[in-house]
Amino acid sequence: GGDKFYALDFIGLTDKAGYKSEWHNVTTKDGYILSLFRVPPNPASNNTQNKGPFYLQAALGGTGDLWVLFGQNRSLVYSLSDAGYDVWIGNLRGTYYSRGHTNMSAHDKKYWDFSLDEYALQDLPAFFDYIINATGQPQLSYIGHSLGSTIILMLLSDKPEYNSKLSVVIHFGTVYEFKRWDITRIYLYLLTEFFKIIVPGGLVKYPIQNKLVPAFIYYFCLINIITKRLCGYPFELALGADREEFDVSEEFVTLMCHYPAGTSSKVFQHYGQLIRSGN
Template identity: 30%
Template sequence: MAQKTYWILYLFFLNTTIELVNGEFRKLFEKGIRYERLSPINFTEISREYGYKSEEHTVITEDGYVLTLFRIPRGKNCHFTAQRTPVLIMHGLLLSSDSWIDSGPEAGLAYLISDDCYDLWAGNVRGNYYSRNHIRMNPDEDPEFWKFSLNEVGVYDLPAIIDYILDYTRSVKLNYIGYSQSGGSFVIMCSEKLGYCDKVRVAILLHPVAKMTNAKSQAFRAITEVYQILEPNLQNALELEALPRGGYVQKIVHDICQNDLIADKICRSILTVLDSYNPGSVSVSTIRTLTGHFPGGTSVRVMAWFNQVLNKKEFQNFDYGPLMNMKIYGSKQPSIYNCNATTAPIVIIHGKNDNIVSKKDVEWLKNQLPNVLEVVYVKNPLWNHFDVPYSQHTREMIYPKISEDLFKYSGNGVEL
């Protein structure tokens, strides 16, 4: 049964990608199928419905990308003076800041952290629906907009977001929480941008991406492989955008998953095929909500880069092929990230049932980083990759450790 579901999913994404190449996504965009029509409210409006006051901020990167950043300066249930050290939490692949509130105020990490009186900032990287803009380029018309991999997120997006938060709050440092690809982009930032690790008191990496050769998810491998094969031949802007919110895949998934029975059976099965089985961890209500925001868009090159790291023994930059690599990196092989430059204190939290980021690859990353304080494995043996943003058990499973380290590295309201 599992094998059958995998092939259905594989053919579904293969068909979708072929349609993309044939220009079907362009036709859908021309008909006006956009994410605004699917869900007109954003992070601030959703959080307001639960009694949380939030703010929307705009950050412009050095290379001109316009990013959206959300802030909850004080949680609804915070009854003390807010901690002076701000907390930045960053999303995973094809997600957005909405992933931290989709599971509701009892489980969403944005709510839990702000309720503990932290100044919570939820970022969005280039290419998702909150950061699909540029000071010069039009993402619907300019192919150059989409020619980025995770390298640009680490080199441009994270430094711009960190600088903005520190300037706005007049803080010396912040605490960082990076999930999945945002764990990897943090290491990239430390490797490529001198001095930025020094702006972080502690980095809590949740199921971080780096080397991924031991990933067990065949569905994730198949999907990224399709993009890796197609990436060199795609030309126009809409072809170079992968799995956007409001696109064909997201709209179908959103529509079918609004039925409770289908959400519980079919949509939960899709999550299971992509990752692994953890019965009852993600509620039906959360599944219905998250499909309004997932997938949330990225570049085809990011998807292709993930396929590359699934098959490489090093944590490295995007591989353009020997000729282009020589031009860009000065060698036939892409540059390898200097993990040893990640000098900020690191805490890694991971689940043993994660089929996307394996325990072996997490242990590899731990051995590359010079200042890992602790690697914590979630006590639930079925805890998987998607449980981090979406599980209804986040408060019990991972938040106590997050809260402990945030408190320890927040100086109790006093800058260290």
């Protein structure tokens, strides 16, 4: 039904929580048209002073939905808005919010010819420049989760002039080196080898999505303990979680309906190169 979280996009989720939000389009220098969401400072809060822009970047295959899925009391976006921050949330190329291009279609194989470098050196600078221009503020704050942490480090290393545009950078679940062969590293390595076999060119979108997928996931994964295990096992591998602490609940299935939201298999191949090199 319309009141289910899995049926709502970012604007619908924020409206449901009682917050105003905006949808902006940003074009990168290489022609990708990306969606950028904004949640202004909450006028109903006690913090009347605008504390400036705060940018949030989700993990690999994630969108702005991940920051607002579970309502006012459990979403960082709303906490920052209540505290007086102007919150901006980027959606990297290839996710379902950011599949536009000035002269290509997302159905073209060439569209998916991107890796971590394009995330870091094309998408992030385009978002930052847009936010600084839109707000008139010389700096913004940054929070990155997992891949979001990786690509900001790549950007600041390759284009050090962006250091002056950031007042603070906060990392969650940072992925910047692969020195230890833990379960997550093994899982990513096997996944990259799988992509090399089935798509040698590495230019195929992941995952293949349509409107029926969220409803199927939502109802299939909650049928019984067997379907819960089937749905949860890939995440147990990827996250290194123990079964005793990993629960495929209704909330988790709601998360699955929004994630993963798409990327190129070439991104996994890039991760594979980092894993093999140990860097």
